[in-house]
Amino acid sequence: xxxxxxxxxxxxxxxxxxxxxxxxxxxxxxxxxxxxxxxxxxxxxxxxxxxxxxxxxxxxxxxxxxxxxxxxxxxxxxxxxxxxxxxxxxxxxxxxxxxxxxxxxxxxxxxxxxxxxxxxxxxxxxxxxxxxxxxxxxxxxxxxxxxxxxxxxxxxxxxxxxxxxxxxxxxxxxxxxxxxxxxxxxxxxxxxxxxxxxxxxxxxxxxxxxxxxxxxxxxxxxxxxxxxxxxxxxxxxxxxxxxxxxxxxxxxxxxxxxxxxxxxxxxxxxxxxxxxxxxxxxxxxxxxxxxxxxxxxxxxxxxxxxxxxxxxxxx
Ligand code: MTE
Numbered sequence: 366x367x368x369x370x371x372x373x374x375x376x377x378x379x380x381x382x383x384x385x386x387x388x389x390x391x392x393x394x395x396x397x398x399x400x401x402x403x404x405x406x407x408x409x410x411x412x413x414x415x416x417x418x419x420x421x422x423x424x425x426x427x428x429x430x431x432x433x434x435x436x437x438x439x440x441x442x443x444x445x446x447x448x449x450x451x452x453x454x455x456x457x458x459x460x461x462x463x464x465x466x467x468x469x470x471x472x473x474x475x476x477x478x479x480x481x482x483x484x485x486x487x488x489x490x491x492x493x494x495x496x497x498x499x500x501x502x503x504x505x506x507x508x509x510x511x512x513x514x515x516x517x518x519x520x521x522x523x524x525x526x527x528x529x530x531x532x533x534x535x536x537x538x539x540x541x542x543x544x545x546x547x548x549x550x551x552x553x554x555x556x557x558x559x560x561x562x563x564x565x566x567x568x569x570x571x572x573x574x575x576x577x578x579x580x581x582x583x584x585x586x587x588x589x590x591x592x593x594x595x596x597x598x599x600x601x602x603x604x605x606x607x608x609x610x611x612x613x614x615x616x617x618x619x620x621x622x623x624x625x626x627x628x629x630x631x632x633x634x635x636x637x638x639x640x641x642x643x644x645x646x647x648x649x650x651x652x653x654x655x656x657x658x659x660x661x662x663x664x665x666x667x668x669x670x671x672x673x674x675x676x677x678x679x680x
Pocket of ligand 1: 500602
């Protein structure tokens, strides 16, 4: 579905970088097939209505003028392998799951001030709205209005030691409650990593909500990473542990299929996945495919991080 967007509706770049806050106070409430990290969704006829308490999709766009996806789209088509590999099944399965309470995020490793944060502690880092494109490595994408705070704020508080070069993230491990973790195909828990300068970049956030509401479980409640210039699998959900480390972490996807999923995973139309091209993508809710943009459209902000690097080798 395409629609003409009047220029008055287009969110200028500074709005998403300048952390527009929601007026309402928002709280932190409370084998080859399986190796495909994220598949294309058949086109959906008629987008479902957004709950009336939330902004209507189309009222907001990203800085490129693309409309945000509906709440329904964002919360019913998910990759969360701890539950299931069925994207449309995740939203159903999360209803059966009682996540551990209180949720704690342990931050340590090569830091001067190791800390354990509960969700109330994380409130002090604030909550800003960031409208970001999310581009899955399987060539579908969405535009999502996240709420969250720059990861940098948390890292500054724990003070990375001088030997720290990378940040390693670990997601929840709960095989009793999470059926996907009873399948030992993957090396659970889900692990991801960033270089420290990537983690400190202003675009990198820990998200605690979307569409002005606390993050739904299917999107990685209560706290997940969002790194918009990288393929979606880097944006690890339901984080319980963050460690500053000296060596490049091995992610779940690198361990599962190192020839398919690299550490960097920057969105790059020039580097095909071994099993499919990355030139184009299907924006969920649209019929026509779009060209994929280098760094998912964030090249101006992040390309400098990779100066001098061979991005074909460092895929
Ligand atoms: N985080 C965890 N813990 N488990 C997962 O299976 N899937 C990743 C990423 N984070 C995943 C995860 C993949 S492949 C993608 S594309 C995004 O989450 C999808 O995020 P979304 O469902 O909120 O759109």
